[in-house]
Amino acid sequence: MKTTKKHICRTCGTQYAASEEPPARCAICEDERQYVGWGGQRWTDLEELREGHAVRIEEDAGMLALGVTPAFAIDQRALLLQTDAGNILWESLPLITDEAIAAIKARGGLDWIIVSHPHFYAAMVEFSDALGGAPILLHEADRGWIQRPHPAIELWSGDQRRLSKDVTLIRCGGHFEGSTALHWARGPRPGGALFSGDALQVALDRRHVSFMYSYPNLVPMRTGDVIAMRERLAEYGFDDVLGYTWGRDILGGGRRAVDDSFARHLAAVTSGDPRRAAPPRRLSITVLGARGKVGERVVAEALARGHEVTAVVREEAQLDELPPAARGCVGDAGNAEDVARLGAAADVVISAIRPIPGQDEATLTTTAGLLAGLARTDARLLVVGGAATLRTPGSGGTLLLDDARYLPAELRPIGVASAVQHEALRAETRVDWTYLSPPAQLAPGARTGRYRAGTDELLVDAEGRSAISIEDLAVAVIDEAEHGRRSRERFTVAY
Ligand SMILES: [Zn+2]
Ligand SMILES: [Zn+2]
Incomplete structure (x- = not known):
């Protein structure tokens, strides 16, 4: 008798719905924003992944942070945000272990799983299943990228979704149409933070962000999308920007860094044309x-x-x-x-x-x-x-x-x-x-x-x-x- 497996792509970490044979291709990796592994499309699954990998569990920027070690696929970090909207797992991982479940339960479990965009959907459904069926909130514009449909997945629409007094989801677009950032007005530190996903990516100098349609393939984001993102983010204040992975954070001066980065980016791509470089920067x-x-x-x-x-x-x-x-x-x-x-x-x-x-x-x-x-x-x-x-x-x-x-x-x-x-x-x-x-x-x-x-x-x-x-x-x-x-x-x- 044949058994089914939920295959996980080795290059992007996306878990697919159960099937006897591995999927013929990975839709995420074949998209022009990603790439198929140099050795061809390869698959694994949770059981196999657990043999050689563990979940790295650390305190990071005042939050419980989870990643996969040794590094696997895109190597993102997931963060547990303990907010007035409840406990939010921001982003997800391809791997979940008993230790990871215990660490999240020790902080009160999950009320929400929220993922910025399809590159980090990973094994989000496993996290929901293991943690009381927590709803998974995704932007509906990216519904076509969901590879493992599940009743816990809830789609939201529009440019903003306020979850509580302190927590708002902002559709940034650009990288993916539904690319979402999470704004936490008073946490984890009092000045608040923007959790940016890949919509704004914290640069290696950790003083700027950048805006790309594809990071691995170096495809720039459309200028109109960058300007629209700048407008959608304009009303939010924050001291910190928490990027997609370990250490990719701007801690302090985040709002200004983002404003300067928008200005720098738009000046570069518009040759300083003032009509396109838009309103005075936020002071x-x-x-x-x-x-x-x-x-x-x-x-x-x-x-x-x-x-x-x-x-x-x-x-x-x-x-x-x-x-x-x-x-x-x-x-x-x-x-x-x-x-x-x-x-x-x-x-x-x-x-x-x-x-x-x-x-x-x-x-x-x-x-x-x-x-x-x-x-x-x-x-x-x-x-x-x-x-x-x-x-x-x-x-x-x-x-x-x-x-x-x-x-x-x-x-x-x-x-x-x-x-x-x-x-x-x-x-x-x-x-x-x-x-x-x-x-x-x-x-x-x-x-x-x-x-x-x-x-x-x-x-x-x-x-x-x-x-x-x-x-x-x-x-x-x-x-x-x-x-x-x-x-x-x-x-x-x-x-
Ligand atoms: Zn893939
Ligand atoms: Zn991405």
Whole structure:
């Protein structure tokens, strides 16, 4: 009597449905993204594989990690993610052993098996069978690549599937139409992680990712697919990128690394054509004074444009008042240590702290702390300051500070404090700064997205008014953060 076996391809590790004879070919390997082994198509099965191989079980990047040892087929790593959506096995392996089952059970078993794309389907059904029939979640666009159909397999569709507060699946496409990344907002470390599969592959420098249709055959991904992936990932923040196998991880600065990699890739394949290289890259922006009238609107504007925002407040109690999309931190702008810490990962630090009226000394101390701290980082500084040092129009050079038409006596102390602040910046040589002087009137209002910009003279309109809403001032602040045209300069804006 003939017996059936579930054959496993030796080159890609895919397990096929039971058959008496080995399949005639491996559809995964014959696809142009993979390759048939140099010695021709060869097969094994679980029993045979267990004789010469074991499951490597290790703690990796704060998670239980599983692989096959000695290396077999594509040599991917599977990770156990213990999330608020339950225990997720991310990716699967061609081999499963009693030790592997015991290790997963010791952590509470499986609620989900989720696989990024067909190259890692492997023996996913075996994992489900051995672990209580955990559902296997795959993108429906790749259903044609499933070689061992099974009732535990559930297909999802669309570009996003939210599993819980913290866990979202994102269809990245590109490598496979259904190529999926998993976003874990607060794990395994507090800054969150993107589990990228092969949609974005962590490069060997572990500071970039790359985008290929085929990695072994070096076939580039279509540019339109890369741009679409960039848009789908834009709203997600993460510190870490966990790649497809052991060590292929970006731990820290992951979001920025991915943004830089998209920009680098698109510049390379579009010869820098700006129309195709798409919107300004996502910046990491730290806002000091985030609960002030100006700071609050700067934070909102930066978030609305998709930037990663760290909102700094003076008191712990103010953290709850920040928008949830911002990362809240407590810090003191006058403390160089605080500033260096808060500015370390930032592209731009925006100070929206108001100078303290009549306390020139305190303003000077705060500014000195800010500059000393930022001198230890690569961040640019953008200060929303005062109007005191602008020249009044048609006055032949009189400063606003000395013109009672614009600065009534009771506001002179704050004018003096902001002049002190501006002077401190002008003397600064280490930090790349920009100073923004508001017009004479600055009050909450509408966001029109329009403004005029000037340099050292107060801007007034045809009726002699010099004004802007704080909302539009915030637009100007983030425009400058994105384009950075005014290095070591002051500018002013008004309607
Ligand atoms: Zn194969
Ligand atoms: Zn792949």
